[in-house]
Amino acid sequence: MFTPVDPQYEERIRSSFERQGAMRLIGARLTRVEPGAVDITLPYRADLTQQHGYLHAGILSTIIDTAGGYAGYTLFPADSSVLTVEYKLNLMAPGEGEYFVAEGRVVKPGRTLCIVQGEVHARSAERSTLCALMQQTLIVLHGHSDDSTRRK
Amino acid sequence: MFTPVDPQYEERIRSSFERQGAMRLIGARLTRVEPGAVDITLPYRADLTQQHGYLHAGILSTIIDTAGGYAGYTLFPADSSVLTVEYKLNLMAPGEGEYFVAEGRVVKPGRTLCIVQGEVHARSAERSTLCALMQQTLIVLHGHSDDSTRRK
């Protein structure tokens, strides 16, 4: 388990999440914030689909990239920001469910880089299916707090 | 250069794109459809952003995954569908621009799998910046035409 250097990590992440226009647009919610572990939950909507009516792979990417980034960010210092360097996503089952839970889990935190794994589960009353698997690299931007870094 | 087996490939792709709820939601348009090459253009909007006001990495993913998938699909037979097996995306500059152009380009088509590279460029009147780089694997689903494959 991980011990966060910033005891206010949860507040910092909830406040950052609130500033994300894209999360609001798609209807995603932050449903778990623990040291090294963040979940995002997204209900299915017809306007989030690809051509066959399943949840769009890009929308799955959007929630798992965000869950992974914040999972790392729970362990970063207060006056830092987080950026995704890269990630790789395998899509293993159609995005078919009533809602989707993206789980980001830190594998290895570091001073500069942080490695994260992620899963997206498609859920309904009857079942849960692992539909995407991610491996992600984050970078810590020291000395730039999240709420001071703004697009001009 | 590639020669498509289905001469109606452009119509097939435009019709599939129209069925994507997610493309409509974010305001993406299909701006190039050629054999092995598809571009998608997305204007910046404040409701597509991450916490710093830049275009969300997941939205960049959504347009480049789609451009890559359709680039491959131009070369697939008429009675087939396309699925993304996996992709890897490097984020190289903040998503800062007036609009974004995602360019999917087939590197190697195959009977079952198809390998694609992609780039996303952030553009404004003054400049163009390469902000994301993708490598993607697609799979051909033979005998399942795109418009007959529907979520129940």
Next chain:
Amino acid sequence: MFTPVDPQYEERIRSSFERQGAMRLIGARLTRVEPGAVDITLPYRADLTQQHGYLHAGILSTIIDTAGGYAGYTLFPADSSVLTVEYKLNLMAPGEGEYFVAEGRVVKPGRTLCIVQGEVHARSAERSTLCALMQQTLIVLHGHSDDSTRRK
């Protein structure tokens, strides 16, 4: 847990491993063969290093790609072969240890594709360090048994 369709899976994998010239050259051994789980162990040698004297990342890749491929292959039918479609590897610590254990674990088997995760641990009498993390896609070649598929 997984149930292999071929009860002779262990013999099939050990015999395939024996035919790998590269495994012999670097001194790798097969140290675990179970359904969906294969380990390969490699002692450190000075002729397997990069410029700083650590185990070369490519050699780490060689053992984890192989462990992952055989982990998948334990679950494939007898008259099939396995090919790596692609993999992504994060290098998280220098390859510094007395020996290295590459652990391939199937996440999702399928009729055509199989998704695998892998870890490489650097070990010595005193400690064990996670030095590499992999996510891999395999493809099943049906109707081509491993020992009948030979380079001309």
Next chain:
Amino acid sequence: MFTPVDPQYEERIRSSFERQGAMRLIGARLTRVEPGAVDITLPYRADLTQQHGYLHAGILSTIIDTAGGYAGYTLFPADSSVLTVEYKLNLMAPGEGEYFVAEGRVVKPGRTLCIVQGEVHARSAERSTLCALMQQTLIVLHGHSDDSTRRK
């Protein structure tokens, strides 16, 4: 095109390559060293193969990871080292040829991170086949020259 900050970049890379035990073991040679572009050539040998007699995917990885790393390193300052953060490799054709050429090409250099693309071509007198495609992230270690960084 790129302008190296260290005019002695070629000597620095050739000397680093010479210190790699793994390159000597497999018989790889440095056949191009230009700003942002490095090629490594490897003749086929039976002791570098997987179970079907083709060049082992891990050996392909070893040469393309190295070519990519040195491609980035041509652009780094003299008192720095290079480490691979991660890479993703698609294997697109069997490693079948008389020799293999791994080509690393920098896409985006940066102060801390550097993004590289790579290709491996299998060659014989008659033909050249693209057999692997890579996307790679490197990190610059400032203040640690390559020849001063040694495993204890």
